[in-house]
Amino acid sequence: MATPESESFVRTFARGLLVIEVLGQTHGGQSLAEVAEKARLPRTAVRRFLLTLIDMGFVRTDGKRYRLTPRVLRIGLSYLSSLPYWRDAQLALEELRARIDQSCALSVLDGEDLVYVLRQHAKRILPMSPSLGSRLPAHAVSMGRVLLAGLSDAELDAYLAGATFKRLTRATIVAAAPLRREVLRAREQGYAWVAGELDESICGLAVPVRDRDGQTVAAMNVSLATGEFTEAEAVAQFLGELRVAASRLRASSR
Numbered sequence: 001m002a003t004p005e006s007e008s009f010v011r012t013f014a015r016g017l018l019v020i021e022v023l024g025q026t027h028g029g030q031s032l033a034e035v036a037e038k039a040r041l042p043r044t045a046v047r048r049f050l051l052t053l054i055d056m057g058f059v060r061t062d063g064k065r066y067r068l069t070p071r072v073l074r075i076g077l078s079y080l081s082s083l084p085y086w087r088d089a090q091l092a093l094e095e096l097r098a099r100i101d102q103s104c105a106l107s108v109l110d111g112e113d114l115v116y117v118l119r120q121h122a123k124r125i126l127p128m129s130p131s132l133g134s135r136l137p138a139h140a141v142s143m144g145r146v147l148l149a150g151l152s153d154a155e156l157d158a159y160l161a162g163a164t165f166k167r168l169t170r171a172t173i174v175a176a177a178p179l180r181r182e183v184l185r186a187r188e189q190g191y192a193w194v195a196g197e198l199d200e201s202i203c204g205l206a207v208p209v210r211d212r213d214g215q216t217v218a219a220m221n222v223s224l225a226t227g228e229f230t231e232a233e234a235v236a237q238f239l240g241e242l243r244v245a246a247s248r249l250r251a252s253s254r
Contacts (some may be wrong), residue, residue: 015041020051020058020072029065076132076133080117085209085218085249093220096245100238103223104245105130106209109147112163114138114219139165139179140172142204143219145192148183150208150216156183171196191239193231201226205234207242209249220246 020080022038023030030038036046053059057071080086081108089106096104097120106118113135130136138144148156165174188191197204206221224236229237 015039015045016049016052019046019053020068020075023059023066023068025073029062029067031065032073035066051135083117083218084211086117088117089218089249092245092248093118096120096220096222096241097122099100101223102238104221104222104242105141105143105223106218107136107147109138109144109150111133112138112159113144114141114144114147117218128173136198137166137168139163139174140168140197141221142192142193142194143221145183145186145194146206146208146221147216149187149192150210168198169196169200171200173197191235191242193234195231196226203229203234205231205238205242207239207246209246211250218249220249 006210012199018039018041019035022035025038032043032047035050039046041141050059050061054061058069059066060069061135063065083089085217093104093106099124103122104120105116107114116130116132116134116136119131119134137145148159151159160176161181165176165179166172167174170219173182182192189209192206193203194206201224204221206219206225208216209218209220211217220242222234222242224234
């Protein structure tokens with residue numbers, strides 16, 4: 001993999017992508033100075049990147065503030081379209097939500113975070129309701145635990161050694177040793193249950209989505225209000241449905 005110090009790393013290209021990422025962090029557009037400050041790049045360089053992105057149709061400006069255009073969606077949608085199970089996942093989650101009448105989601109691992117690639121809301125919206133593209137810390141949620149359980153031992157060791165475990169509630173596990181135990185527990189039992197570690201009002205039950213080679217490629221969960229279900233009750237009521245939906249995606253994975 002190319003690093004900023006390697007000959008194969010294209011620094012200009014990387015900076016252009018960083019500018020796009022910075023522009024996506026606010027809703028009302030940003031000035032040249034704001035983009036430069038957040039990207040930690042010289043204003044002259046940022047101005048060239050912005051002008052190029054305007055010419056390519058990815059950015060628009062009123063002369064003072066710069067905003068992304070819908071054309072940027074092509075980049076994100078290209079990733080979703082590349083997932084072999086994507087179309088089946090949409091239908092599988094819709095049907096799962098209809099059967100269990102609870103919010104459910106599909107996510108993938110990206111560094112220390114999981115990223116939502118699909119979400120189906122129940123009629124009753126939970127206090128925290130992530131949407132497509134939302135990022136959550138992997139250590140504090142059920143889908144994150146399942147995704148971490150799908151890593152090799154060496155990859156898990158590297159994650160535990162380098163990740164930042166932020167305390168989000170009183171229940172959040174923020175030490176490597178107990179987190180490892182929970183991840184290995186999820187690996188052994190084939191599901192993860194996490195209660196109140198991201199938000200005290202929410203708990204979740206998650207299972208891995210595997211490809212045909214048995215490798216974990218995503219995670220699927222059901223989100224529940226804290227106090228409505230114990231782990232045993234959630235497992236009894238929802239685990240079978242989750243596994244059926246996950247197995248459907250495995251059949252469509254290449």
